[in-house]
Amino acid sequence: MKPTTLLISFGIVLSITGCNNTTSVKINKNLDGKLLLKQKCNSCHNINFPPKNFDNEMAPPMMSISFHFQDWFKANTDAEKLQNQISFVKEYVLNPSLDKAYCTKDMLKKYGLMPSQKGKVTKDEVEAIAHYVFTTFTPQNLAQKQKALQKLHSLPLGEQLSIKYKCISCHRKDKRLVGPSFNEIGEKYKNNIKHIKNSIKNGSKGIWKSSHGASMPPFKNISPKDLEIISKWIY
Ligand code: HEC
Ligand code: HEC
Structure with a gap:
């Protein structure tokens, strides 16, 4: 087994918790954003955190989208920013368009516009997915994960x-x-x-x-x- 695959499988050590700014954004608690992300978005987006490789990409990795949205969205509070990000994704996934896209021109050229997912996913489901992505795929959590990996490596x-x-x-x-x-x-x-x-x-x-x-x-x-x-x- 390669060391990387070995390390990725240490679920216990690496399990991460969400941010602390999530309480004020309401989502449907019965929907599992993590699972839905896998079911509804993984056919095009790489949903590993962090991605293990960047081969055969059909769409930007979810982590890249999350990190970019951190920079692109401006708001007074973290909760407001999260709310804006979620609202945007809810709208975009069902009605994508060139003029709405935050993806750069280069990226749009590379991947093409995202096909509308109307009929394949509901607004509530997208909301749960977006909430999961933006609260989990954060630079802070990545740093924590890398620290845990390093610690593990040293054992x-x-x-x-x-x-x-x-x-x-x-x-x-x-x-x-x-x-x-x-x-x-x-x-x-x-x-x-x-x-x-x-x-x-x-x-x-x-x-x-x-x-x-x-x-x-x-x-x-x-x-x-x-x-x-x-x-x-x-x-
Ligand atoms: C579900 C609990 C459990 C797990 C999981 C477990 N062990 Fe044990 N282990 C025990 C218990 C209880 C004993 C003492 C049994 C006895 O009294 O003979 C023991 C005893 C041992 C012994 C000494 C046995 C002897 O002959 O004296 C070794 C060596 C050992 N474990 C290694 C491991 C290793 C390596 C793993 C993981 C691959 C592991 N154990 C996983 C419960 C566990
Ligand atoms: C059929 C392939 C495909 C599926 C399935 C898919 N996407 Fe995408 N997605 C893309 C492509 C290609 C892009 C890059 C071009 C763009 O931004 O439109 C993209 C871009 C995005 C973006 C960035 C939009 C921007 O601002 O430019 C978000 C957010 C996104 N996808 C979310 C999702 C979510 C959430 C799902 C699951 C519900 C999903 N995608 C399913 C292909 C897909």
Whole structure:
């Protein structure tokens, strides 16, 4: 697995929260903007945050649109700006036109005008999508995400894998949770890395008094390479 794909999959560490200026803009809470964005806009727009590559583009990536709208829209307060951005998108997606477009002439030439999405998406849905995009794809959130990635990068590979495989829901390095700490496991099987590998692959039950009979599920599908790295790290 390439390091980039590996890192992108660490959902827990990277989960981001929206801005704090969202309360004053009302949207239909029953609509899931994130999901709708994927269903209704992803066929043309790259909706990764940040985009993993810029190949085969049919439309500007959503992150670029969001960042540009941050600059292009002026308002007295953040909430007002957000409201203006959402209103614009609601109108544009159903009735796009050259004179309304904020996209530069170069971009319009490159991609062509966006086809109207009338009949494919409702105004309420566009509102939920736009709200999600403008509150999530922000420069602040990007910076946070990059910081989290950097932090993750600086961890030993074995520790990164313990996050990827969600071992950390039951284990910590130096603290008991449901399972024993990785430090005490390493101490106990000092001369027996084979035993560690075996337990990860097949699970374990009844060995650790401190776990009070809780069992560890087997990780049958862990790749041999990951098993080696994670066992060595614990060891
Ligand atoms: C069939 C392809 C296609 C689909 C589907 C599509 N778009 Fe677009 N979109 C484009 C293209 C091409 C552009 C760039 C040209 C333009 O601005 O009109 C664009 C531009 C935009 C812009 C910038 C408009 C500006 O000011 O120039 C926004 C905002 C936007 N799209 C939102 C959406 C949303 C939200 C959805 C999903 C509901 C969506 N698009 C679905 C093709 C698409
Ligand atoms: C759902 C909770 C849970 C998850 C997830 C989990 N473990 Fe465990 N683990 C436990 C428990 C509970 C024990 C103690 C079991 C026992 O007493 O035999 C344990 C024990 C172990 C042991 C020692 C087993 C032995 O033979 O003494 C190792 C090594 C281990 N876990 C590694 C891992 C690794 C690596 C992962 C992720 C790939 C992981 N665990 C994920 C709960 C979990």
